[in-house]
Amino acid sequence: MKIFYVALKYDYGDAKRGYGFEHYNFYDSLVKMDSGRHKILYFPFDEVISEAGRDGMNKKLLDVVYKERPDLCFFLLFTDEIKQETIKEITEKSGAITFNWFADDHWRFDNFSKHWAPLFHWVSTTDSKAPEKYYRIGYKNVIKTQWACNHFLYKPTTNNQQPITYQYDVSFVGQPHSNRRGIAEKLAENGINIECWGKGWSNGRISQKKMIEIFSASKINLNLSKSSNYLNIKSIARIFLSKRSDGKIIFNNPKSWLDNFKSLLGHQREQIKGRNFEIPGCRGFLLTGSADNLTDYYKDGKEIVIFKDNKDMIEKIKYYSAYENEREKIANAGYERTLKDHTYEKRFNEIFKIIGKL
Numbered sequence: 001m002k003i004f005y006v007a008l009k010y011d012y013g014d015a016k017r018g019y020g021f022e023h024y025n026f027y028d029s030l031v032k033m034d035s036g037r038h039k040i041l042y043f044p045f046d047e048v049i050s051e052a053g054r055d056g057m058n059k060k061l062l063d064v065v066y067k068e069r070p071d072l073c074f075f076l077l078f079t080d081e082i083k084q085e086t087i088k089e090i091t092e093k094s095g096a097i098t099f100n101w102f103a104d105d106h107w108r109f110d111n112f113s114k115h116w117a118p119l120f121h122w123v124s125t126t127d128s129k130a131p132e133k134y135y136r137i138g139y140k141n142v143i144k145t146q147w148a149c150n151h152f153l154y155k156p157t158t159n160n161q162q163p164i165t166y167q168y169d170v171s172f173v174g175q176p177h178s179n180r181r182g183i184a185e186k187l188a189e190n191g192i193n194i195e196c197w198g199k200g201w202s203n204g205r206i207s208q209k210k211m212i213e214i215f216s217a218s219k220i221n222l223n224l225s226k227s228s229n230y231l232n233i234k235s236i237a238r239i240f241l242s243k244r245s246d247g248k249i250i251f252n253n254p255k256s257w258l259d260n261f262k263s264l265l266g267h268q269r270e271q272i273k274g275r276n277f278e279i280p281g282c283r284g285f286l287l288t289g290s291a292d293n294l295t296d297y298y299k300d301g302k303e304i305v306i307f308k309d310n311k312d313m314i315e316k317i318k319y320y321s322a323y324e325n326e327r328e329k330i331a332n333a334g335y336e337r338t339l340k341d342h343t344y345e346k347r348f349n350e351i352f353k354i355i356g357k358l
Contacts, residue, residue, distance in 0.1 A: 001357055002039045004065060004096065005030055007076035009044030022076050024208060025150045025274065026101075029344035030074070032152045041068055045081050058086045065094050072357050075100040077116060087119040097121050097355055101145075105130040106271040106292065117142070122355045126272065128293045143354055146297065147274045149281030151343045153208075156283035156335065157216040170194040170317060171218040173211050174275075176201055180224050183310060190314050192321075194222070215282035219327065220317055223279065223288035225270045272297070277342050280304060280334030285327050287316060297342060303334040 005027060011017035023044075030040050043064060048057040061082065065073065073096045075087070091098045098120045102113045105127035113130075117123045117139050124143040125131065134142040158165075170187065174180070175198045187194045197203045197214070206214070215221055242252050270291040276298075279286040286304040288294070298304040305320065307313035320327040352358035 001072060001352070002041065002068065002070045003030060004041045004043060004068060004070035004073045006043045006045060006061065006073060006082070008046045008078055009042075010046055013046035013049075013078065015047070015050070019208070021274065024153060025148075025344060026074075026076060028153055029150045029348065033345040033348060041070060046078075049081060054081060054083075057081070058083050061086060062089065065090050065096065069094070070096050072096060072352075072355075073098045075120070076103070084116070084119055087116075091119060091121060097357060099123065099351070099355060102126075102130075104271070105133075106269045109133055114139075122351075124351060143351055145347055145351060146342075147272055147277055148342045148344045148347045149274075149277040149338050151281055151339060151345070154212055154215075154278050154281040157213050158283070165217075166219045167217040168193075168195050168214065168219065169321065170220045170222055171214050172196045172222045172224065173206070173214060174198050174224065178224075183224060183313075186310060187314065187317070190318075192314070192317055212282055215279050215284035218284060219324075220287050220320060221279045221284045222313075222317075223273075223275050223286060225273065225276075225289035225291045276304075277338055280331070281338045281342075283331055283335040285320065285331040286334060287313065287320070289313075298334060298337060301330070303330060303337045305330065 007022045007026060008020050009023050009027075011020035013020075027040070027042060030038065041064070043061060045057055045061070048060060052060060073090055073094070075082070075098065077100055087098065090096065099122045100116070100120045101124050102108070102117070103126070105113050105125045106129075109125075109127070109130055113123075113125070114133070114137050117134060117137075120141075122141045122143065123134075123139075124145045125134070126144075126146050128144070131142050131144050134140075170192055172180070172184070172194060173196075176184075176196070177200075180196075184194055184196055195203065197206045197211070199205050242250050270289065272291045272294055276286070276288060276291070276294060280298070280303065288304060288306055290306050290308070294306065300306045305316055307316050320330075349358060
């Protein structure tokens with residue numbers, strides 16, 4: 001199958017930050033899946049915009065579609081970089097099936113997804129409540145899917161046949177927003193040695209390779225699922241103001257204020273992230289906060305461990321630090337479950353089958 005893949009290449013579109021999540025997980029998986037038998041045409045719209053501007057990028061996008069005639073146009077929209085009329089033309093005139101993976105329907109459905117979904121033949125969502133919302137606006141071609149692990153990239157860095165030499169007792173990779181810094185301090189007060197990486201921590205940002213090594217070399221990998229503080233002056237201002245892809249701040253149409261308010265409230269719901277699959281995919285032990293339908297994907301206490309609150313988290317860290325055999329049994333079970341059911345190769349093939357391209 002010839003797939004035209006349209007997404008960000010760099011982290012939040014900033015080349016200085018290096019490759020982004022989409023590149024490491026979606027593009028890399030598409031290229032390597034099914035023994036590399038698909039032809040993947042890469043259109044990193046952030047990179048093209050930096051060279052040709054928004055209008056030039058949209059024109060080039062259309063030119064490539066008509067020239068290459070792909071079977072499937074696989075989109076991962078970010079904001080409004082790609083014009084609605086561009087997507088509509090590809091859907092109606094190019095002969096290709098158009099599909100978009102919506103990433104944050106827990107909080108972006110009302111002020112983003114519902115306005116863009118009708119432009120595509122098919123869309124997917126990771127939010128368990130979103131399909132019903134799509135049906136209510138009259139859109140039927142929505143596929144419930146989920147984040148996963150790119151098993152071509154995320155692999156154990158330790159040999160399962162040899163005793164594991166751990167470098168870290170408890171580790172966390174992510175920014176210190178919301179209550180995360182306070183949690184790290186609370187753990188230290190309770191005699192728990194935790195190492196944190198990411199922008200804002202003393203250890204700073206790390207490479208993709210280093211992150212994968214940490215997942216395998218940690219006795220306990222902590223995943224703090226709580227989103228950044230959703231209710232603050234900046235988030236409230238987004239109800240009334242928006243920043244366009246060209247950087248210009250504009251005043252929102254009053255008709256959008258209610259949808260923007262619903263989006264703000266949506267931040268209260270904890271959603272599954274890629275980290276929930278990447279850590280088990282590296283045969284790491286995952287201790288995580290709960291999230292939307294997480295137990296549909298892993299068995300709590302058997303393949304991963306979920307904590308209810310900070311007190312429960314501290315108790316479980318101490319317990320699984322002491323009982324090494326039980327901890328490693330869970331890590332191995334999570335790893336096997338990930339390879340069996342939760343790789344992007346499996347997710348994409350499920351989607352391609354549904355849309356009639358497999």
